[in-house]
Amino acid sequence: MHPYLKLLRPEQYIKNAFIAAPLFFSGGITWVQMGNTFLAFFAFCAIASSVYIFNDSRDIVEDQAHPVKKNRPLAAGDVSLTAAYRLAGILLGIGFALAYYCHPKIVGVLALYLFINILYSIRLKQIALVDVSIIAIGFLLRLWVGSIASSTHLSIWIILETYLLALFLALAKRRTDFILHLEGVTTRKNIEHYNLAFIDTCLGILSALITVAYLMYCMSPDIQNQYQSDYIYISAFFVLNGLLRYLKLAIVDQTPLAPNTLVLKDRYLQCTLLGWLLFMGLLLYGQA
Structure with missing residues (x-):
């Protein structure tokens, strides 16, 4: 896999399948709802990838000592920090643009997700139990995005x-x-x-x-x-x-x-x- 693609962590996108859960369990699916849900999915993927890049940029030393994470592009030196930050900025722009096109309220939820995860990367992940709680909250935000995109009740x-x-x-x-x-x-x-x-x-x-x-x-x-x-x-x-x-x-x-x-x-x-x-x-x- 190309280092820049690997930097996005596409294997993590399976988590964003939770965005489709509100629509699936609503019992009624229309083409418009499906289209908006897909759009929200891609928007969340873009924002999440920018978060992964920021998190990786702060964990280079720790990742280099990890048996698996040492192969991440930043830890392995395959991608420079400057290039990684530029890519993160592009992804943020794409993600928020898609979110606004889908539904303006989704922009607010994604901004909240971004804010929480920046705090997580800087400090909160160092606090036991708070770290896993933040991860769980991220899944709830995925549900919220899916609910807004498909206009369904959670x-x-x-x-x-x-x-x-x-x-x-x-x-x-x-x-x-x-x-x-x-x-x-x-x-x-x-x-x-x-x-x-x-x-x-x-x-x-x-x-x-x-x-x-x-x-x-x-x-x-x-x-x-x-x-x-x-x-x-x-x-x-x-x-x-x-x-x-x-x-x-x-x-x-x-x-x-x-x-x-x-x-x-x-x-x-x-x-x-x-x-x-x-x-x-x-x-x-x-x-x-």
């Missing part, structure tokens, strides 16, 4: 599940970082404020909360009425299996990969996610 269920899942994934990543820390590889400055017992306890609690919240979602009369089905609870099979698989990869196999990379490489997770999407899509749109 239910409390999708907000709750997204926040819990994002916390779960962020803490699972911290577990990987802590394993590397034990092996003498310093991955981030705040990692010494975590330990395996704490992280594993949090992962267990979050797994339980995600499962219970999802079952409550499935049994909600409003949701069953929306889906016009009493069998939505079957979808919990995919959710539980996905969580268990991820826990196995993180705890048993100690896979040193980021969540987005795992989803792109692990066939079990891919099949589980695809099965869940197909089942939910069938319930929502099968009678259309």
Whole structure:
């Protein structure tokens, strides 16, 4: 992959699929809504890439000591800081222009995302628990952008599940970082404020909360009425299996990969996610 393309971290764009969630779960999709959602997706990708560039520019020394991050363009010296900042500026312009064209309100949400992530890169990522909370908030902002773009309502269920899942994934990543820390590889400055017992306890609690919240979602009369089905609870099979698989990869196999990379490489997770999407899509749109 070309260094400049690699600098954008396109593999992270899978996170921005959450922008499409409000439209998908609305139960009704129009071409206009779909077009606006795609536009919002590309706008968010551009802003997110500029954030990644800024973050990488501040972590060059730490990344050079990381077994995987040392291959990032700035850490490896493949791209100069000046060129990286110019690219970030161009991406910001493109992202905000697309956002304004889609809906002016999205500009405000993206500005908030940018502001929070600048603070994250400068200071907040050094504070244990605050760092993972900021990551989770980023996913909620993706939902907000998707809701504005598609003119759909955000239910409390999708907000709750997204926040819990994002916390779960962020803490699972911290577990990987802590394993590397034990092996003498310093991955981030705040990692010494975590330990395996704490992280594993949090992962267990979050797994339980995600499962219970999802079952409550499935049994909600409003949701069953929306889906016009009493069998939505079957979808919990995919959710539980996905969580268990991820826990196995993180705890048993100690896979040193980021969540987005795992989803792109692990066939079990891919099949589980695809099965869940197909089942939910069938319930929502099968009678259309």
